[in-house]
Amino acid sequence: MAERDILIGIDAGTSVIKAVAFDLSGRQIDDASVLNHYRTAPDGSAWQSLDRTWEDCAAALRRLVEKIPGLPSRVAALAVTGQGDGTWLVGKDDRPVADAWLWLDARAAPTVRRIAGGPADRARFEATGTGLNTCQMGSQMAHMDAHFPELLDGAEVALHCKDWLYLNLTGVRATDPSEASFTFGNFRTRAYDDTVIEALGLSHRRALLPEIVDGWQQTHPLGAAAAAATGLPEGTPVTLGYVDMVMTALGAGVHTGDAGAACSTVGSTGVHMKSVRDTGVHLNDARTGYVICLPVPGMVTQVQTNMAATLNVDWALRLAADLMSQTGHEHEYSDLVGRIDGWMAQSRPGAMLYHPYISEAGERGPFVNADARAGFIGLSSHHRFADMMRGVIEGLGLAARDCYAAMGAEPSELRLTGGAAKSAALRQVLAAANKAPVRVSSRGEAGAAGCAMMAAVAIGVYPDMDSCIAEWVTPLLGAPEAPDPALIDIYDGIFPAYTEAREALVPVWDKLARQRAESAEAEDVNTSMTIDAAERAGGA
Structure with missing residues (x-):
């Protein structure tokens, strides 16, 4: 009989579902992926x-089996992790009730404002450590209860x-301590909390x-139907991982025992985290951020998340590609990624401010405002595209600093993961904006590795998570890259203006949101009148 020497981590992100194979010591063997689909x-x-989503997950596993x-x-x-927040409702015979509401969904904004302005929200925040926003299941379910109770x-x-x-995979209806506690519970007990559920009106x-199932301590066997769908053996132990944010950070080095170390994931969104004891959490007065349990007793992560990070860069590159294509030479924005560091070298640091709130859902860290929007401040006639691109990149660095400031302490070292961490210019900006050396993990699939690490502990490959981290994570951290003192001075100088401007x-954002709503309402009325006229004409 062959030795069982492979762990599989599944990371079901918003855009891609990945299945990644690791040996028992953490070396990545191979991976397979399937594009995700949402509307x-x-x-x-x-x-x-x-x-x-399940069909795509099974397909990714079958592809891995073939490879x-x-x-x-x-x-x-x-083990499995996936995109956080959102609401995936399941009914009789484990069948979906409707399509899932994703973390990107902003429909619950009015409900968030109502609950966050109520007298019980402070108690909810004290228990969860998490600010209420449109992403979360709690606010989405409260909105459904009021507007879509069916x-x-x-x-x-x-x-x-x-x-x-x-x-x-297993036939078991469960969630994990991380999403349970920051949505409906208490991060200290890792259990549901009546005060929180009542504050949400649920x-x-x-x-x-x-x-609530804690996957580093408990597994369930792979079911017969899932075995047939994936090509993996029935009965294989399956671990329910924690939410993808904390799995990615775990795999990238958020918790290695080094005091003051923090971890930023710079992907489509920006996730900024530091590992602390659950007795040492800093709860800010603005009631923003998350507190998410780690699969380590007594340890949690404090988290602030930007709704958009590299989505801002994508917007700028698409703008450039569209303009270049107007000359008759077609360009894809992805073709321009390699030019970013060159544009940064051609521009002057700190020449303008850019608030990276490009998401249609506004911002959620370190403040919550569904109406927040991106914008440049300080543009003049001598600025060119390279200056604007630098402004966008610097906006990501200042947004990260804004998030860490809300957690109560500057990081002593910043570990980076996500595709944008490959950019030397971006790393330099993040290091200087946060006044800390940066280190990049060579771990290619940190989220899948994080949940596979939980499986490794659950089946006894390691006695505890710290032992697993020592072999899977710490050796993969690159050498520290020190920040440029001159850049530190520049970003220290403009950061107060950055925060004052967004406050x-x-x-202005409120007025623009009202105007958008009025315009949309007028458009709906005009469309309805046009349809009515067409129907009358057809009837005649």
């Missing part, structure tokens, strides 16, 4: 098919993305909350 609409909705000789006989365990009436359990995949919906812009 958006002008009303702020963002949704995804549950069935399609690695003898994988079914060698797999020791598999969705909750038809559901038997409310899950997150990874929980839905775990249900299909006490009468409590039966929809699944059991002063709030009433």
